[in-house]
Amino acid sequence: MSGDEFTGGCQCGSVRYRIRADHLTAYACHCRECQKQSASAFGISVPVMLSSLTIDGETASWRRPTDSGSHTICHFCAQCGSRVYHASENRPGMVTIKGGSLDCAVDLEPVAHIWTRSKQHWVVLPDGVPQWETQPQSQSEWMELLS
Numbered sequence: 510m511s512g513d514e515f516t517g518g519c520q521c522g523s524v525r526y527r528i529r530a531d532h533l534t535a536y537a538c539h540c541r542e543c544q545k546q547s548a549s550a551f552g553i554s555v556p557v558m559l560s561s562l563t564i565d566g567e568t569a570s571w572r573r574p575t576d577s578g579s580h581t582i583c584h585f586c587a588q589c590g591s592r593v594y595h596a597s598e599n600r601p602g603m604v605t606i607k608g609g610s611l612d613c614a615v616d617l618e619p620v621a622h623i624w625t626r627s628k629q630h631w632v633v634l635p636d637g638v639p640q641w642e643t644q645p646q647s648q649s650e651w652m653e654l655l656s
């Protein structure tokens with residue numbers, strides 16, 4: 510997906526955001542945490558630089574411990590509770606937009622699927638798209654996944 514600016518927001522519209530980027534890359538995460546946070550089958554994560562993101566409206570946040578001993582800071586609309594983006598203490602300067610909140614979400618096509626070990630059985634993954642039983646372990650593996 511390419512363009513100069515991408516927009517999105519929460520379900521009720523009190524939180525709106527803009528991302529300045531040449532293109533967006535999405536991956537789908539089938540871990541139990543993403544199933545819980547989305548209350549659905551999987552999460553769609555769109556990593557962007559924090560500096561490229563402008564947010565209007567009031568968000569609230571919640572900190573979740575991760576397996577690696579760090580924390581994910583989960584930001585959501587203070588009014589309607591829609592999850593908007595996540596930040597990780599491990600990766601300052603980066604955030605992941607929750608893909609379904611983008612206005613152009615229909616155009617997102619995940620470049621990879623992670624945590625397929627816990628994916629719902631009816632979800633059929635497309636041929637040829639990289640899959641990880643768990644998740645990339647190193648920065649270089651993440652870069653490979655997102656390239």
Ligand SMILES: [Zn+2]
Pocket residue numbers: 519520521522523524586587588589590591
């Ligand atoms: Zn809202």
Ligand SMILES: [Zn+2]
Pocket residue numbers: 538539540541542543544552624
């Ligand atoms: Zn996940």
